Amino acid sequence: MKIGFYPGCSLKGTSREYNESVQAICKALDVELVTIKDWNCCGATAAHSMNRALSLALPARVLALAEQQGMDEIVVPCASCYNRLSVTQYELANDENLKKEVVDAMGLPYEGKVRILNVIQMIEKYLLDVIPAKVTSKFEHAVACYYGCLLVRPHKILNFDRVEDPQSMDRIISLIGGTPIDWGFKTECCGAGLSVSRTDLVAKLSANIVKDAADRGAKAIIVACPMCHSNLDMRRPDINEVLDSPIDIPVLYITQAIGLAIGLSVEELGLQRHFVKVNL
Amino acid sequence: MENKDSISRRLKAATGIDTALCYQCGKCSAGCVLADDMDFPPSYILRLLQTETPDSDRAVLTSNAIWICLNCENCIGRCPKEVDIPSMMDFLRAESRKAGLVSPKAKTVIAFHKSFLEQVRDTGRLYEVGLEMAYKLRTFRIFQDVKLVPSMLAKGKLHFLPEKLSDTSVMKNLFQRISGKEDTK
Numbered sequence: 001m002k003i004g005f006y007p008g009c010s011l012k013g014t015s016r017e018y019n020e021s022v023q024a025i026c027k028a029l030d031v032e033l034v035t036i037k038d039w040n041c042c043g044a045t046a047a048h049s050m051n052r053a054l055s056l057a058l059p060a061r062v063l064a065l066a067e068q069q070g071m072d073e074i075v076v077p078c079a080s081c082y083n084r085l086s087v088t089q090y091e092l093a094n095d096e097n098l099k100k101e102v103v104d105a106m107g108l109p110y111e112g113k114v115r116i117l118n119v120i121q122m123i124e125k126y127l128l129d130v131i132p133a134k135v136t137s138k139f140e141h142a143v144a145c146y147y148g149c150l151l152v153r154p155h156k157i158l159n160f161d162r163v164e165d166p167q168s169m170d171r172i173i174s175l176i177g178g179t180p181i182d183w184g185f186k187t188e189c190c191g192a193g194l195s196v197s198r199t200d201l202v203a204k205l206s207a208n209i210v211k212d213a214a215d216r217g218a219k220a221i222i223v224a225c226p227m228c229h230s231n232l233d234m235r236r237p238d239i240n241e242v243l244d245s246p247i248d249i250p251v252l253y254i255t256q257a258i259g260l261a262i263g264l265s266v267e268e269l270g271l272q273r274h275f276v277k278v279n280l
Numbered sequence: 281m282e283n284k285d286s287i288s289r290r291l292k293a294a295t296g297i298d299t300a301l302c303y304q305c306g307k308c309s310a311g312c313v314l315a316d317d318m319d320f321p322p323s324y325i326l327r328l329l330q331t332e333t334p335d336s337d338r339a340v341l342t343s344n345a346i347w348i349c350l351n352c353e354n355c356i357g358r359c360p361k362e363v364d365i366p367s368m369m370d371f372l373r374a375e376s377r378k379a380g381l382v383s384p385k386a387k388t389v390i391a392f393h394k395s396f397l398e399q400v401r402d403t404g405r406l407y408e409v410g411l412e413m414a415y416k417l418r419t420f421r422i423f424q425d426v427k428l429v430p431s432m433l434a435k436g437k438l439h440f441l442p443e444k445l446s447d448t449s450v451m452k453n454l455f456q457r458i459s460g461k462e463d464t465k
């Protein structure tokens with residue numbers, strides 16, 4: 001099985017363990033990821049906040065490259081990239097003039113036919129059937145599945161899972177032997193792109209998330225977004241300054257949880273790269 | 281008095297978003313995680329725009345709310361009238377910069393976005409070390425986050441060289457061809 005792959009910048013930098021764990025589980029479960037050659041940054045929040053045409057042209061170039069390289073489906077593990085690529089495809093499909101402007105600017109032919117999968121959709125589509133037979137050590141932990149905003153909103157465009165109480169990651173966790181808890185912050189924003197410019201706000205928002213998870217008995221938080229991960233993990237000292245008493249539950253990518261269940265090592269999954277120690 | 285040049289009218293003409301649809305139920309502000317930190321939470325912004333007076337328009341363009349809005353889309357998800365507040369915020373940010381009315385409190389946010397886009401323009405990809413440096417020089421926040429550096433290095437999370445596209449002129453050309461390119465400067 002071969003699928004196109006768009007890593008995006010975070011997975012090549014501060015979130016490299018997400019990349020490592022995606023690659024590791026795909027390899028172990030016989031899915032080959034083919035990286036889009038010469039891919040560029042999707043522009044993320046910055047382009048979106050500053051210049052609409054640019055925020056569409058950058059993702060459009062990625063989609064055009066995928067088409068050019070013969071891919072009809074790509075997996076995009078970063079939730080922010082997934083969101084930008086999907087929104088771009090939608091907006092260009094619904095506005096001919098805009099499409100013309102953007103296609104002229106990026107200078108590549110563009111049809112808009114590539115199917116875009118986030119990591120959970122990729123797992124559901126290609127791995128769900130094969131995982132149970134490969135589980136060697138059940139992931140027997142109570143965990144809070146945290147979806148954030150970018151995977152589920154805008155629902156009209158992404159059409160992925162339920163917008164207020166999504167269940168897809170919860171189902172995957174159950175499948176590998178874990179217990180997903182019920183909690184209140186599944187889709188509340190962590191502060192995302194303000195991590196550097198307004199760390200104070202991110203600390204406050206992320207503190208609410210970590211505290212609710214811990215209060216309700218979660219032993220870890222499970223995510224599928226590099227920004228959620230770095231805000232809840234790398235920013236934990238800032239979070240703990242906001243909280244009355246520090247919380248030390250780790251934050252794992254869904255791919256790392258699956259990797260542990262199918263017997264991959266800490267190093268293969270990049271768990272040693274986290275700031276909050278993973279001692280599950 | 282009728283104000284033909286009000287933001288509400290321009291917003292509707294440019295994006296189709298109609299501020300008159302809002303009936304002030306307040307659900308957007310109730311669900312907005314940053315409502316407490318905003319000078320005007322989303323439903324207040326809508327109310328100000330509905331009045332269509334120059335004073336209210338000015339209050340909106342100088343607000344810090346439009347810059348800390350995370351575009352998390354919670355508001356539109358819950359709005360009974362589906363008012364597209366996140367897209368409205370994009371429009372207001374652009375208007376605020378065009379009119380030179382950006383809140384001084386938004387300085388760091390804009391500096392970060394600009395530094396980010398320069399990185400992408402120059403290499404095609406985001407290079408986090410370069411981004412941090414450019415941002416610090418712009419804001420004089422030289423020591424912010426330095427405590428993270430040693431552990432990030434130890435965890436292999438920082439690279440000393442940026443990744444680049446095979447031909448970096450591709451990105452420069454793309455940036456140049458985008459109409460309204462002054463926005464990225």
Ligand code: SF4
Nearest residue numbers: 302303305306308359
């Ligand atoms: S939720 Fe919608 S209708 Fe209600 S105040 Fe906000 S914008 Fe207006």
Ligand code: SF4
Nearest residue numbers: 312349350352353355
């Ligand atoms: S998109 Fe902006 S205004 Fe709407 S809920 Fe999120 S932060 Fe608040």
